[in-house]
Amino acid sequence: MRLTKILHIFLLACGLLVHEAHGADTSILFVGEDVSTLTIASRRAESVDRAPAIASVITSSDIKKHGYMTLAEVLSRQPGFFISPRNFGSIPYLRGLPSSVLFLYDSVHLTSDAAKTVQPVDEELALAAVERIEIIRGPGSVLWGPDAYSGIVNIVPKRGRDVDGVELNAYGGSARKEAAASLNWGHNAGLWEAFVSLNARSFRAYENEYNIVRFAGPGGIPVPPSRRMGSGSVERSTFAEAVFNFSWQDWLRLSGRWSEANRKYILEDPPSGLRWPASSLKPMWYLKLELEKTFQDSDLRLNAWYNEMDDVEREIDLEKREHKSHVAYGELLYDREFWGGGAVLTLGVSGRYNWINGAEIAKGYPPDFFDPDNIFFLPRSRQSSFDTTLVSGFAQFKRHWPHVDAWFGLRIDDHSEYDLRFSPSAGVVWSPSRKWNFKLVYGTAYRTPYASQFTGRDDLEPEEVQNFSLGITWRPGDVLDLSLTGFWNQIRHETGKDPYYGGLSDTAMQDLYGVELGGDWRLSRVFRLRANATFIAHDGDDETYQYSVYVFEDGEWVKKPWISWSVPFETGPRSMVNASLEWNPLDRLMLAVDLKYEKSWRYSYDKGAQRGRVPGHVQVDMALSAKDTFFKGLDLQVTLKNLFSTSYDARGTYGPADSPPFNAYAGFTWHY
Numbered sequence: 001m002r003l004t005k006i007l008h009i010f011l012l013a014c015g016l017l018v019h020e021a022h023g024a025d026t027s028i029l030f031v032g033e034d035v036s037t038l039t040i041a042s043r044r045a046e047s048v049d050r051a052p053a054i055a056s057v058i059t060s061s062d063i064k065k066h067g068y069m070t071l072a073e074v075l076s077r078q079p080g081f082f083i084s085p086r087n088f089g090s091i092p093y094l095r096g097l098p099s100s101v102l103f104l105y106d107s108v109h110l111t112s113d114a115a116k117t118v119q120p121v122d123e124e125l126a127l128a129a130v131e132r133i134e135i136i137r138g139p140g141s142v143l144w145g146p147d148a149y150s151g152i153v154n155i156v157p158k159r160g161r162d163v164d165g166v167e168l169n170a171y172g173g174s175a176r177k178e179a180a181a182s183l184n185w186g187h188n189a190g191l192w193e194a195f196v197s198l199n200a201r202s203f204r205a206y207e208n209e210y211n212i213v214r215f216a217g218p219g220g221i222p223v224p225p226s227r228r229m230g231s232g233s234v235e236r237s238t239f240a241e242a243v244f245n246f247s248w249q250d251w252l253r254l255s256g257r258w259s260e261a262n263r264k265y266i267l268e269d270p271p272s273g274l275r276w277p278a279s280s281l282k283p284m285w286y287l288k289l290e291l292e293k294t295f296q297d298s299d300l301r302l303n304a305w306y307n308e309m310d311d312v313e314r315e316i317d318l319e320k321r322e323h324k325s326h327v328a329y330g331e332l333l334y335d336r337e338f339w340g341g342g343a344v345l346t347l348g349v350s351g352r353y354n355w356i357n358g359a360e361i362a363k364g365y366p367p368d369f370f371d372p373d374n375i376f377f378l379p380r381s382r383q384s385s386f387d388t389t390l391v392s393g394f395a396q397f398k399r400h401w402p403h404v405d406a407w408f409g410l411r412i413d414d415h416s417e418y419d420l421r422f423s424p425s426a427g428v429v430w431s432p433s434r435k436w437n438f439k440l441v442y443g444t445a446y447r448t449p450y451a452s453q454f455t456g457r458d459d460l461e462p463e464e465v466q467n468f469s470l471g472i473t474w475r476p477g478d479v480l481d482l483s484l485t486g487f488w489n490q491i492r493h494e495t496g497k498d499p500y501y502g503g504l505s506d507t508a509m510q511d512l513y514g515v516e517l518g519g520d521w522r523l524s525r526v527f528r529l530r531a532n533a534t535f536i537a538h539d540g541d542d543e544t545y546q547y548s549v550y551v552f553e554d555g556e557w558v559k560k561p562w563i564s565w566s567v568p569f570e571t572g573p574r575s576m577v578n579a580s581l582e583w584n585p586l587d588r589l590m591l592a593v594d595l596k597y598e599k600s601w602r603y604s605y606d607k608g609a610q611r612g613r614v615p616g617h618v619q620v621d622m623a624l625s626a627k628d629t630f631f632k633g634l635d636l637q638v639t640l641k642n643l644f645s646t647s648y649d650a651r652g653t654y655g656p657a658d659s660p661p662f663n664a665y666a667g668f669t670w671h672y
Helices: 003-021 060-065 071-076 451-456
Strands: 054-059 081-084 091-094 101-105 130-137 151-157 165-173 178-188 192-203 209-212 229-233 237-248 252-269 274-294 298-315 321-338 343-363 381-400 404-415 421-430 436-447 463-474 480-494 508-521 527-540 543-553 556-567 575-586 589-598 601-605 610-614 617-626 634-641 649-651 656-658 663-671
Touching: 054 060, 060 130, 060 617, 071 081, 071 130, 071 151, 321 381, 343 451, 381 451, 610 649
Parallel strands: 101 151, 209 274
Antiparallel strands: 054 130, 081 091, 130 151, 165 178, 165 663, 178 192, 192 237, 209 229, 237 252, 252 274, 274 298, 298 321, 321 343, 343 381, 381 404, 404 421, 421 436, 436 463, 463 480, 480 508, 508 527, 527 575, 543 556, 575 589, 589 617, 601 610, 617 634, 634 663, 649 656
């Protein structure tokens, strides 16, 4: 039976349940939940301890007092996460898996089928509009579909009640001559509330000098070698964002987000010492509608959104590479409580239509063409357009007893380009006392294939992961909170993408094991110490890349091997430690000192011919905040990043790169 028939049966069941429940008025998903609650694990508000996932929540208060400037900075301080800064934007790793997190903004997907590297964790996403950040470590495909692979990050924007007035933020930074400003407005009128946020940012890249100034000449051939070299510096990068949401009573909500990231940066080929300018322009927007109807023991919700992402990239004066991603999504959710709230059943159906224009499936690597003997050929890219459909049905049942919660979930995905996919999940939470909490979670997920897989293969097998996580939390009192989580990710059909030519590796198998530790100790009324550590072990295949060319022999074109190489699977550092000390001597004064340690790790570059090493290093940051300074409503903050100017060779796009230098920020927030 195909999935469409299953969905017809599901919709009929929904109708019967709604008819049975119609009558009273009790809300399952309440409006204005506390910022410490989580909504993405069950699609309803619940505590982090009881959520059916290894989860955590970062509040806007945490963001402000630690002086975090980007989402990447926030995540880099969380257990399991590693952020690899690159010239074109950061790449997030979770539990050793790169580009594997599903990013949501107000539950709308911020990913694209055209490119897995579209992950807005840098300056394109302003934290001034964020109320909290919800994090799940582990697969979440049952309720969120493909790409909830190694985890989920949901950015929850502020609402009218969170501001209820006007809020102005501005700051400047030293190292990149950075400037940023944001304006928030919110109002809660009882029956309705609204929120609007406008944000802008600008800076110059740390590395901005280049020596290849031109390459493409008239007639589609390179300029003479004597005209290629020179000197120059890239212009400033600019970022803009607008966010809004509006709700009427408890049944209608309209929201949207628009952003445009115009990043100017340098690319470098370390073996040759050649550096050339590059740019990326990424406009992105969505519009979302939510409708909700509450009955006595149940809740019916309709979510629909449209999302559009563009990406225009250019290197030196070569031909632009542009792709567009358009997504239309609709979802019907039904929640039903049983046994006086002791159990909850969540049922859902969804449909998604993607159309992609100009997805890049292969490209030329410019340094291969910079040779002075090359006077005829320019690097070219190969692009393709396609559309896909995805129809899904999913269910999750959660049962609560006095000391135990248990759940089971299942999702069925019917994709136009590959066979039916089943994503089960299950788990149990046991709290024998207020001091102890044990959580065992099993989850599966798969990742949307690369664009070149959609266009070039018939035997499509998406990457799949099975995960087991065991979390233990111990709270001997109100001042100490300790946690330990062990995990195992088993990955099949793993595929990597070559940064040089854009091709894909052969499929491989990977196993990642690890332990995450966390602690929160309230030393006294004015001191608080937080720390976490992550340790990862890996066992799996190398990534192997193979390229062929067609050669004209004996009157016909013959396909022959051209180049191949293998590189170890890249997990980032295997050991990471974060610690922070908060000092709050007065209600109006806060000092936060953050320490981050990452163990040394190795990587490959120059098409696997060379090995690079990022040395182990420690970074210390400090943020000093003062509330109601000079007059009520004016808050000041000074933030120092990389306080001791730690310098090392970081992992760049094509080899080693300079690490970020010391940076000082000063800013203010005014609330009226």
